[in-house]
Amino acid sequence: MKFHPLPKSHASLITLPNEMVMAQTPTHRAALLKHMESGATSLVLDLTDVRYMDSSGLSVLVSVYKRSRELCGEVVLVSPSDGVRALIELTRLHQIFDIYEDRQAAIRYITARENPDA
């Protein structure tokens, strides 16, 4: 997982790993929540590299969504594969996450939200 803080904001771009599955989800959840506790209240989660995700991977997304809401932030998703998108839609998580195909558009949205007067 790669963390890239976005300039002049409390937001980060995070590239999720190839697999978001049960064996690794406690580690991924802890890393993401720790990053949020350090000040990144809004996240752009880039799913481009995610080949497989199961329900525990989805639960990590939900944990992050709930924490961002508590911190008055927001989480958006970028470029899920067709399979991951189908999984997100099957479990209706597209109702809580905005999904972008273009990473720059997602970053623009999150940073504008963080700096409405900029």
Added chain:
Amino acid sequence: MNSLQLNLNQSLWEQNQLFQELEQFLLQNHVHPKQRFKLITCVLEAVGNVVRHGACPLEKVILIVHCNHDSLTVDLLDPSFTPELAMPQNCPSRDGETGRGLWILYNWMDKVRFQHAINGTHLRLSLLRH
């Protein structure tokens, strides 16, 4: 019919080798990417269920995948008595962090059958190849 049998173990599970083995087998059998993703996801859910609720080491669990021209079948043989998990009536709540595994399993597979026998639990998943 081609089959793949895997005797599961902790390292196969923890190092993500399980789906690499499955992916290789399904690729060799020219399974459509969409069905490959569905089958692998559902196997991960089924094995995850055994890891969470089963009462025996993963080393005693056997996974067999059968592939023929019109269907894919998964047999998961678990020597413990994993509770039978019924089809959820509704999609789990969006804010909930559990319960999606069964929803995925029952919605993506054409058939899901739990069978308790004297030697444990047999879960069979079937997916038609369209």
